[in-house]
Amino acid sequence: MKVIKSLNELNELDYAVTIGNFDGVHCGHQKVIRNIKDECENSNLKLVVVTFTPHPIQILNPKEHYLINSYSERRELLSELGIDYLFEIEFNRDISLMPPKDFLDEFIFNAKAPAKFYLGHDFAFGAQKKGNHSFVKKYCEDINTEVIVLCSFDVEGGKVSSTIVREALADGDVESVRKYLKRDYFIRGRVIKGAGRGRQIGIPTANLDLDRYRRYPKNGVYITKTKFGESTWYSVTNIGHNPTFTDGMGVFVETHILDFDNDIYGNEIEVSFIKRLRDEKKFDSVNDLIEQINLDVDKTREYFND
Numbered sequence: 001m002k003v004i005k006s007l008n009e010l011n012e013l014d015y016a017v018t019i020g021n022f023d024g025v026h027c028g029h030q031k032v033i034r035n036i037k038d039e040c041e042n043s044n045l046k047l048v049v050v051t052f053t054p055h056p057i058q059i060l061n062p063k064e065h066y067l068i069n070s071y072s073e074r075r076e077l078l079s080e081l082g083i084d085y086l087f088e089i090e091f092n093r094d095i096s097l098m099p100p101k102d103f104l105d106e107f108i109f110n111a112k113a114p115a116k117f118y119l120g121h122d123f124a125f126g127a128q129k130k131g132n133h134s135f136v137k138k139y140c141e142d143i144n145t146e147v148i149v150l151c152s153f154d155v156e157g158g159k160v161s162s163t164i165v166r167e168a169l170a171d172g173d174v175e176s177v178r179k180y181l182k183r184d185y186f187i188r189g190r191v192i193k194g195a196g197r198g199r200q201i202g203i204p205t206a207n208l209d210l211d212r213y214r215r216y217p218k219n220g221v222y223i224t225k226t227k228f229g230e231s232t233w234y235s236v237t238n239i240g241h242n243p244t245f246t247d248g249m250g251v252f253v254e255t256h257i258l259d260f261d262n263d264i265y266g267n268e269i270e271v272s273f274i275k276r277l278r279d280e281k282k283f284d285s286v287n288d289l290i291e292q293i294n295l296d297v298d299k300t301r302e303y304f305n306d
Contacts, residue, residue, distance in 0.1 A: 001079040003086045008111040010048065010085065016040050017108060018118035018150075019050040019125070023162040024068030025077035027182040028153030033081045036118050045115055046084040050108070052091040059091055064212045068165055073188070100131030104139055116146045155179060172218030174273040184225070184272035187216065187253070191264050194254065201286060203293050204261065205238075205254040206269060216253065221277045223300045226257050227270040234258045234304050236296045237271055240280035258297065275303060 004010070007017075018036055022029050033049070040047045053071050057063060069077065071088075078086060089095070089107055098106070103126045108114070117136065125131040137147045153160055160180050168176045169185065177185045189208035206226070210216075219240035226235040237255040255271055277296055283289040 001075075001083050001086055003075070003088065004048075005087075006111070007048065007087060007108065007114075010046070011112045013046050013112075014044065015046040015048050015085070015114055016043075016116035016118065017048045017050055017114040018120075019108075020120050020123055021055055021162070022049070022051055022074060022078065023055060024165050024181060025074060025081075026068075026160055026162060026165055026180050027155060028160045030081060030182060031153055032118075032120075032150055033078070033083065037082050039116075043115070047082075048085040048087055048114070049078055049083045050087045050089065053088045054091060056091050056096065058213065059093060060096055065215050066166070067211075067213050068162060068169070068185075068215055070188070070211065070214065097127050100126030100135050101139065102126075103131060104136070109143065109145075113143050113145050115144075116148060118148045118150055120150050121152050166215050169215050169217050172220050172222075172276045174217055174222065174276060177217075177273075184274060185217070186270050186272040187214065188268055188270045189253070190266065190268050193265060194252070201290055203256055203290065205256045206264060208253040208255070208269070208271070210251065210253060216251075217273055217276070219251070219280050221280065221296055222273050223275040223277060223303050224255060225272045225274060226255055226260075227272070228257075228262075228264055228267065233260050234300055235271065236277075236293070236300050237273070238280065256293070256297070258300065 016036065016039075018033070020029070033047075037047050051074070055067060057066060075086065095103070108117070117140065119133055119136060133147070133149050140147050165177055165180050168174075168180065174185055187208070189210065191206045192209045194205065194207035216239055220238075222237045222239070224235045224237040226233050235255050235257045237253065239253050240251065242252050242254070253271070255269070277299060281292070283292065
């Protein structure tokens with residue numbers, strides 16, 4: 001996959017375009033893109049995915065803890081689907097106020113017209129989202145571009161969307177998230193120094209530097225896997241306020257990696273969420289906390305050994 005700055009770079013090629021935010025690159029996105037890719041290969045067309053950076057909602061209605069994936073992760077996930085080119089439009093308020101025709105003129109049809117233009121069933125663009133399917137089809141009447149409206153996608157009889165994935169994460173339902181994403185939900189982050197309490201009580205943790213725009217699972221304790229370098233370890237991860245030691249302000253992600261004692265401060269790790277174990281709890285004593293963490297570790301070992 002090659003990242004491009006304009007469709008002008010493709011004037012010598014025959015290509016198709018699809019456009020969307022693709023936050024999370026969930027199983028619906030995957031299915032649609034793979035189907036489009038197959039059609040493109042049969043028609044000798046290159047596939048271009050057009051998306052926005054940042055996500056439009058971060059400009060129009062800024063929200064913390066919204067994105068399912070970082071933008072670099074989205075690139076990786078889209079690349080794995082075999083697309084040929086990725087065009088990331090730098091979204092701003094001026095673009096949000098553009099009439100739909102001006103948006104198409106400037107970004108999609110400012111060069112050699114795509115042979116096919118695939119639109120999501122609910123995707124709209126331009127000022128007041130007036131750039132719907134009907135508008136695009138009318139725009140393309142005199143252009144040799146075929147407009148294809150994509151169907152919605154279901155998982156086990158239910159709809160799937162980025163919104164539904166966010167809602168499942170908010171509920172801590174990482175097993176449903178896995179079903180929607182067709183992979184474990186993961187977060188990446190740099191390991192930062194914490195208060196050192198975990199090591200003091202014999203249960204060291206890796207504390208992650210958090211991205212305030214990223215959506216994390218509901219506060220609680222989870223069975224996880226942690227990847228560092230090329231190796232993966234079983235782990236137990238707590239998301240929350242660490243109420244036994246703090247006043248409940250701030251959110252922490254702390255991962256206890258089983259059978260691991262390397263110094264990884266400053267390095268990036270990837271934590272994949274497998275199953276929710278319990279809610280976060282304030283304990284009356286450090287010994288009670290240690291006892292509960294040991295139970296969490298035992299349940300984690302049992303899960304992976306079954």
